[in-house]
Amino acid sequence: MKFTGQVYKFGADIDTDAIIPARYLNTTDPAELAKHCMEDADPTFPAKVKTGDIIVADKNFGCGSSREHAPIAIKGAGVACVIATSFARIFYRNSINIGLPILECDQAYKAINEGDQVEVDLESGQITNLRTGDTYQAVPFPGFMQDIMAQGGLINYVRHKTSQ
Amino acid sequence: MGMTISQKILAYHAGKEHVDAGELVNCRVDVVLGNDITSPVAIEEFARLGTGEVFDQERIVLVPDHFAPNKDIKSAEQAKVVRSFARQYGITNYFEVGQMGIEHCLLPEQGLALPGDLIIGADSHTCTYGALGAFATGVGSTDMAAAMATGEAWFKIPESLKFVYYGKLPRWVSGKDLILHTIGDIGVDGARYMSMEFTGEVIQNLSMDNRLTMANMAIEAGGKNGIIEPDDITLSYVKERAQRPYNLYKSDPDAVYAEIREYDVSKMEPVVAFPHLPENTRPVSEAAGVSIDQVIIGSCTNGRIEDLEIAASLLKGKKVHPEIRVIIFPGTQQIYLEAMRKGYIETFIEAGAAVSTPTCGPCLGGHMGILAKGERALATTNRNFVGRMGHPESEVYLSSPAVAAASAITGKITPPWEIA
Ligand code: SF4
Numbered sequence: 001m002k003f004t005g006q007v008y009k010f011g012a013d014i015d016t017d018a019i020i021p022a023r024y025l026n027t028t029d030p031a032e033l034a035k036h037c038m039e040d041a042d043p044t045f046p047a048k049v050k051t052g053d054i055i056v057a058d059k060n061f062g063c064g065s066s067r068e069h070a071p072i073a074i075k076g077a078g079v080a081c082v083i084a085t086s087f088a089r090i091f092y093r094n095s096i097n098i099g100l101p102i103l104e105c106d107q108a109y110k111a112i113n114e115g116d117q118v119e120v121d122l123e124s125g126q127i128t129n130l131r132t133g134d135t136y137q138a139v140p141f142p143g144f145m146q147d148i149m150a151q152g153g154l155i156n157y158v159r160h161k162t163s164q
Numbered sequence: 165m166g167m168t169i170s171q172k173i174l175a176y177h178a179g180k181e182h183v184d185a186g187e188l189v190n191c192r193v194d195v196v197l198g199n200d201i202t203s204p205v206a207i208e209e210f211a212r213l214g215t216g217e218v219f220d221q222e223r224i225v226l227v228p229d230h231f232a233p234n235k236d237i238k239s240a241e242q243a244k245v246v247r248s249f250a251r252q253y254g255i256t257n258y259f260e261v262g263q264m265g266i267e268h269c270l271l272p273e274q275g276l277a278l279p280g281d282l283i284i285g286a287d288s289h290t291c292t293y294g295a296l297g298a299f300a301t302g303v304g305s306t307d308m309a310a311a312m313a314t315g316e317a318w319f320k321i322p323e324s325l326k327f328v329y330y331g332k333l334p335r336w337v338s339g340k341d342l343i344l345h346t347i348g349d350i351g352v353d354g355a356r357y358m359s360m361e362f363t364g365e366v367i368q369n370l371s372m373d374n375r376l377t378m379a380n381m382a383i384e385a386g387g388k389n390g391i392i393e394p395d396d397i398t399l400s401y402v403k404e405r406a407q408r409p410y411n412l413y414k415s416d417p418d419a420v421y422a423e424i425r426e427y428d429v430s431k432m433e434p435v436v437a438f439p440h441l442p443e444n445t446r447p448v449s450e451a452a453g454v455s456i457d458q459v460i461i462g463s464c465t466n467g468r469i470e471d472l473e474i475a476a477s478l479l480k481g482k483k484v485h486p487e488i489r490v491i492i493f494p495g496t497q498q499i500y501l502e503a504m505r506k507g508y509i510e511t512f513i514e515a516g517a518a519v520s521t522p523t524c525g526p527c528l529g530g531h532m533g534i535l536a537k538g539e540r541a542l543a544t545t546n547r548n549f550v551g552r553m554g555h556p557e558s559e560v561y562l563s564s565p566a567v568a569a570a571s572a573i574t575g576k577i578t579p580p581w582e583i584a
Binding site: 013015017018021022023025026027028040041059060063064065066067068069071072086088089090093094097098142144153154155158159162 | 238
C-alpha cells in the first residue's frame with residue numbers, strides 16, 4: 001500500500017476527546033463522526049481536510065478512551081494515514097482493527113512541515129517528503145498485524161480464519 | 165527467567181508454560197465487556213462476522229452507563245441496539261437502568277471480575293479490575309466483536325513497571341493521590357504499552373476501594389493494565405461475591421521489570437491535576453485558592469462507598485458554597501442504597517448537593533452537569549482533557565473525594581484539613 005497526500009500537523013498527546021468529542025458519540029456513522037474530526041484540536045480541520053490527506057503528530061497520539069469512533073472519524077474524513085512519534089496503545093490497536101494505516105516515526109514528525117506533500121509506503125515503512133526529497137524510515141507493522149491489515153481489518157481476518 | 169503476575173495470567177490463558185515480553189499470543193478471555201457507546205459498533209461488526217452465536221452467554225457483560233438513562237433520541241436508539249442484542253442472544257449479564265451502575269464499579273461488586281481472570285472491555289478503564297489481581301485491559305469495539313464470537317483475543321506480552329509505595333500514609337492521602345502522584349511522575353505516556361504493578365507496604369494496607377481507584381487510572385499513564393497481587397484484602401472482597409472459581413497469581417521473585425520506582429508516601433499531600441492533562445499534578449496546598457463553578461464526586465474512579473463516606477464526613481452539617489453546583493454520582497444502585505442507609509445521601513442533600521442516579525454523566529461531557537464556556541470544575545474523575553466535561557474552553561481539575569468535598573464548601577480548591 002502506497003499513497004501520497006498533504007500533511008496536517010498536530011502536537012503531542014492528542015487525546016480521543018480532541019479527535020472526536022464525546023458529545024458526538026451518540027452515533028456510529030463514519031460520515032457524521034467525520035464532520036467533527038479533530039474539532040477540539042483544530043475547529044477548522046473538518047472543513048479543510050481532503051481525501052488522501054495525511055496527519056503527522058508528536059508522541060502518544062490517540063491517548064484516552066477506547067472509542068473506536070476516533071480512528072473511524074479520521075478514516076471517515078478521508079485521511080489516508082497517520083504518522084506519529086508514538087501512538088497510545090488502544091488507538092494503535094483500533095486503527096489496525098478497522099484498517100486505518102498508521103506509522104510510528106520520530107524523524108518524520110521532526111522534519112515534516114504542515115502543508116508538505118509526503119509519500120508513504122506502508123509495507124516497507126518508508127516515508128518520503130516530496131518537498132525536500134528526504135526519506136524517513138518507520139518500523140513496518142509486525143507480521144501478525146500485516147495479516148490483519150491485508151485482510152482489511154480484524155473482522156475479515158477472523159471470518160477468513162473461521163471459514164478455514 | 166521469572167514472569168510477572170501479568171505475564172503469568174496471559175501465559176495461562178494462552179495455554180503456555182512461559183511467555184516473554186514482546187511475544188504475540190492468542191488468548192482465551194474470561195469476560196468481554198461493552199457499554200452503550202462501544203457496544204453498538206461491536207454489534208454491527210459482530211453481525212458482519214456472521215457466526216450467529218456468542219461464545220458464552222454468561223461471559224459477556226453489557227452495561228449501558230455512559231448516556232443512560234438515555235439523554236436524547238440518538239442515545240436511546242443506541243441503548244436499544246444493546247438491549248435488543250442482549251435479548252436476542254440471551255446475554256445474562258445485561259444491566260438495565262434500574263440495576264445498573266458505572267461498569268467498572270459494577271463488575272467487581274457483582275463478582276463478575278475475579279482474581280486471575282483475563283478480561284477485555286471496550287472501555288479504556290477496564291484496567292480497573294487489575295486491583296483484584298486480574299489482567300484487565302481496554303480494547304476497541306472490533307476486538308470486542310471478535311471476542312464475543314470467538315472468546316479469544318490477541319495480545320503482545322507487555323513489559324512491566326513496578327511501583328513500590330512505602331512509609332506511613334498521611335491522613336487525607338488516598339489511592340487517588342498515589343496514582344495522580346505516579347502519573348505526575350512518569351507522565352501520560354510513561355507506561356505506554358506496559359503493565360503497571362503496584363506494590364509495597366502501603367498497597368498491602370490499602371482498602372479495595374482505594375486499590376480499584378489506583379488500577380482505574382493506569383490508562384492515564386498509557387498503561388496496558390494496572391495490577392495488584394491478590395492478598396487477604398482481595399480474598400475477603402471476592403469471597404462472598406464470586407460464583408465461579410478463580411486463581412491467585414503472584415510475580416516471581418526473579419521477574420524482570422523494565423523499571424522499578426519507589427515512593428516514600430510519608431510526606432505526601434493530596435494531589436490535584438491541573439488542566440488539561442492528568443500529569444499536570446501539584447500538591448493541594450499549591451492548588452489552594454483556585455475558584456471553581458462545579459464539583460463532581462463520582463465516576464468509575466471515585467464513585468464507591470468509601471469515596472462517598474469521606475465526602476459525607478466533610479459535608480456533614482455544612483453547606484456547599486452558594487455560588488457553585490455540587491453533583492454526586494454513586495457508582496451503582498447498591499452503593500446508592502448503602503449510602504442511603506448510612507445517611508450519606510441525606511447529608512449531601514441537606515448540604516445543598518444534587519445526588520444523581522448512577523451514570524457516567526458529566527465525566528465524559530455526556531450529560532447531567534456539562535460545563536459552559538469559561539467554567540471550571542473540580543472532579544474526582546480521571547481525565548481533564550480539553551473539552552472533556554463540556555465546552556472546549558472549560559476546565560477540569562482532578563482530585564480525591566476529600567479535596568472535592570472540602571472545596572465544595574469553600575467554592576475554591578481547599579485542603580481537607582482546613583474544613584475538618
Ligand atoms: S465514569 Fe467516566 S471514565 Fe468511567 S467509564 Fe464512565 S465515562 Fe469512562
